[in-house]
Amino acid sequence: xxxxxxxxxxxxxxxxxxxxxxxxxxxxxxxxxxxxxxxxxxxxxxxxxxxxxxxxxxxxxxxxxxxxxxxxxxxxxxxxxxxxxxxxxxxxxxxxxxxxxxxxxxxxxxxxxxxxxxxxxxxxxxxxxxxxxxxxxxxxxxxxxxxxxxxxxxxxxxxxxxxxxxxxxxxxxxxxxxxxxxxxxxxxxxxxxxxxxxxxxxxxxxxxxxxxxxxxxxxxxxxxxxxxxxxxxxxxxxxxxxxxxxxxxxxxxxxxxxxxxxxxxxxxxxxxxxxxxxxxxxxxxxxxxxxxxxxxxxxxxxxxxxxxxxxxxxxx
Amino acid sequence: xxxxxxxxxxxxxxxxxxxxxxxxxxxxxxxxxxxxxxxxxxxxxxxxxxxxxxxxxxxxxxxxxxxxxxxxxxxxxxxxxxxxxxxxxxxxxxxxxxxxxxxxxxxxxxxxxxxxxxxxxxxxxxxxxxxxxxxxxxxxxxxxxxxxxxxxxxxxxxxxxxxxxxxxxxxxxxxxxxxxxxxxxxxxxxxxxxxxxxxxxxxxxxxxxxxxxxxxxxxxxxxxxxxxxxxxxxxxxxxxxxxxxxxxxxxxxxxxxxxxxxxxxxxxxxxxxxxxxxxxxxxxxxxxxxxxxxxxxxxxxxxxxxxxxxxxxxxxxxxxxxxxxxxxxxxxxxxxxxxxxxxx
Numbered sequence: 001x002x003x004x005x006x007x008x009x010x011x012x013x014x015x016x017x018x019x020x021x022x023x024x025x026x027x028x029x030x031x032x033x034x035x036x037x038x039x040x041x042x043x044x045x046x047x048x049x050x051x052x053x054x055x056x057x058x059x060x061x062x063x064x065x066x067x068x069x070x071x072x073x074x075x076x077x078x079x080x081x082x083x084x085x086x087x088x089x090x091x092x093x094x095x096x097x098x099x100x101x102x103x104x105x106x107x108x109x110x111x112x113x114x115x116x117x118x119x120x121x122x123x124x125x126x127x128x129x130x131x132x133x134x135x136x137x138x139x140x141x142x143x144x145x146x147x148x149x150x151x152x153x154x155x156x157x158x159x160x161x162x163x164x165x166x167x168x169x170x171x172x173x174x175x176x177x178x179x180x181x182x183x184x185x186x187x188x189x190x191x192x193x194x195x196x197x198x199x200x201x202x203x204x205x206x207x208x209x210x211x212x213x214x215x216x217x218x219x220x221x222x223x224x225x226x227x228x229x230x231x232x233x234x235x236x237x238x239x240x241x242x243x244x245x246x247x248x249x250x251x252x253x254x255x256x257x258x259x260x261x262x263x264x265x266x267x268x269x270x271x272x273x274x275x276x277x278x279x280x281x282x283x284x285x286x287x288x289x290x291x292x293x294x295x296x297x298x299x300x301x302x303x304x305x306x307x308x309x310x311x312x313x314x315x316x
Numbered sequence: 317x318x319x320x321x322x323x324x325x326x327x328x329x330x331x332x333x334x335x336x337x338x339x340x341x342x343x344x345x346x347x348x349x350x351x352x353x354x355x356x357x358x359x360x361x362x363x364x365x366x367x368x369x370x371x372x373x374x375x376x377x378x379x380x381x382x383x384x385x386x387x388x389x390x391x392x393x394x395x396x397x398x399x400x401x402x403x404x405x406x407x408x409x410x411x412x413x414x415x416x417x418x419x420x421x422x423x424x425x426x427x428x429x430x431x432x433x434x435x436x437x438x439x440x441x442x443x444x445x446x447x448x449x450x451x452x453x454x455x456x457x458x459x460x461x462x463x464x465x466x467x468x469x470x471x472x473x474x475x476x477x478x479x480x481x482x483x484x485x486x487x488x489x490x491x492x493x494x495x496x497x498x499x500x501x502x503x504x505x506x507x508x509x510x511x512x513x514x515x516x517x518x519x520x521x522x523x524x525x526x527x528x529x530x531x532x533x534x535x536x537x538x539x540x541x542x543x544x545x546x547x548x549x550x551x552x553x554x555x556x557x558x559x560x561x562x563x564x565x566x567x568x569x570x571x572x573x574x575x576x577x578x579x580x581x582x583x584x585x586x587x588x589x590x591x592x593x594x595x596x597x598x599x600x601x602x603x604x605x606x607x608x609x610x611x612x613x614x615x616x617x618x619x620x621x622x623x624x625x626x627x628x629x630x631x632x633x634x635x636x637x638x639x640x641x642x643x644x645x646x647x648x649x650x651x652x653x654x655x656x657x658x659x660x
């Protein structure tokens with residue numbers, strides 16, 4: 001599916017994962033190339049999390065092959081995967097709210113100066129790099145000592161992405177980065193994903209929102225109940241098809257039945273009201289009535305929420 | 317490079333930036349306590365150098381415990397066994413040197429090794445069982461105290477072991493751990509030890525990678541682990557730190573009093589936590605400073621000695637400590653709230 005001759009950055013072939021007797025993933029294949037965004041879609045429980053945990057080295061596949069850069073990969077921990085350039089930005093962001101931005105940015109990989117036991121954390125360098133890296137992503141922060149907890153959700157995601165990019169990630173795995181964000185903020189994060197792609201990274205973007213996936217994705221792999229519906233290039237699939245496939249064909253059909261049922265109820269209501277109105281009209285023509293027929297009152301009461309509002313005197 | 321600014325950011329008042337330091341509560345508390353006793357007990361010598369010497373001595377001994385405890389608490393754990401470690405290591409030194417005639421320096425080394433093992437045990441138990449360190453170290457505290465008392469009465473038949481000044485090497489140990497400095501009014505050398513410890517802890521916390529890891533593991537151990545911080549190693553090292561400092565205090569007290577008491581250190585684990593919390597350390601971890609813990613210890617020492625200078629029954633001091641603790645915690649939580657919104 002790639003137009004280049006080089007091997008994909010990440011290539012998993014027929015991977016399965018079992019937890020005891022539970023089949024979490026069955027026969028999944030997917031790949032991502034440098035400078036591509038692969039969207040991994042699926043509803044809750046589809047197996048997205050299990051797959052990214054395999055990709056990021058948390059779990060090992062029970063069956064199948066996992067190739068990184070064309071070579072067989074056996075990661076025993078997230079640190080292994082990180083060291084070859086697979087950076088995962090988890091939903092919980094791996095950020096410490098009470099710590100400053102630059103301290104968070106370099107946590108675990110602090111730049112030092114000096115030697116031996118006297119090596120110091122080079123705060124100045126950390127501040128400068130963090131400021132520059134964030135500026136590249138269009139985030140302006142005046143003080144690097146500002147606690148990360150004071151940033152918005154989108155800014156925090158962006159700091160996490162900037163950090164992964166700075167530390168030489170070749171593949172960026174983003175676990176539902178837009179899930180808890182507002183519309184605007186999700187847009188900001190999508191823009192950073194595009195920037196990461198433009199800088200030549202392979203991005204695996206996990207989401208259950210096709211409206212976030214479609215504009216940014218080059219390829220889409222759809223998971224459902226532990227197995228894959230396959231991988232589609234953007235040209236092969238429309239947004240509607242993507243949405244339909246994600247929800248699962250059956251489920252959607254059921255939903256449309258339900259919706260039709262609603263429509264039917266609406267029709268019944270209309271018919272009942274029309275019937276009552278006709279009766280009322282007929283009776284009103286014959287005699288002057290002070291009292292509305294009970295049938296009308298009943299109908300009005302039953303379908304009150306579907307009628308236009310009345311004015312003060314009960315006229316519509 | 318030019319400073320990047322955004323229209324969404326207001327200029328921050330420099331005074332307000334000073335106010336959001338973690339140690340501000342303890343500094344303000346120390347000043348308030350000093351002024352209070354200067355008024356109440358100024359005539360009986362609280363403001364004199366004699367008064368300063370007495371409360372600085374108490375504060376220094378507490379700071380030697382409170383500073384490593386503050387680091388551990390910033391790292392997200394408690395150590396309630398520091399008091400028992402003071403008693404145990406003090407007694408190890410006394411039994412080896414006063415009873416068996418070891419050179420006192422050899423006893424110090426033995427006690428330090430024992431302290432390191434206690435720290436490793438605490439840290440390993442906490443990390444391995446994933447139980448709250450509050451409970452785990454409470455358990456080791458009782459075990460340590462019980463074993464110390466039992467072994468001491470088995471070996472010596474007493475609970476206080478005297479005669480350390482007869483041990484070989486005592487005079488050099490006295491010069492380093494218990495001598496008094498200054499011309500007119502004498503100040504004990506433990507003040508220097510405490511200040512050196514504060515400087516070391518501050519450098520560690522703010523100037524090294526390890527310090528960054530301490531904040532990280534205390535703020536969110538899972539997040540820190542995900543991004544490559546060796547959480548278990550950091551926490552075990554912090555537990556070793558509290559135990560080693562407890563041993564340092566035991567050495568200072570042994571050499572100063574020339575004896576060891578199994579009861580020594582009992583209760584000081586809570587005083588150390590109080591000093592750290594008054595000093596702005598967050599109980600849930602991830603926030604605080606060594607300088608704050610030092611000021612917490614200073615306020616504590618001034619209350620304990622100031623009450624004596626004021627001529628009030630010394631038992632009242634715990635009530636005052638309680639009030640200061642509550643006020644400082646209130647102030648600190650307010651300051652932290654400011655810190656989290658100060659630069660929005």
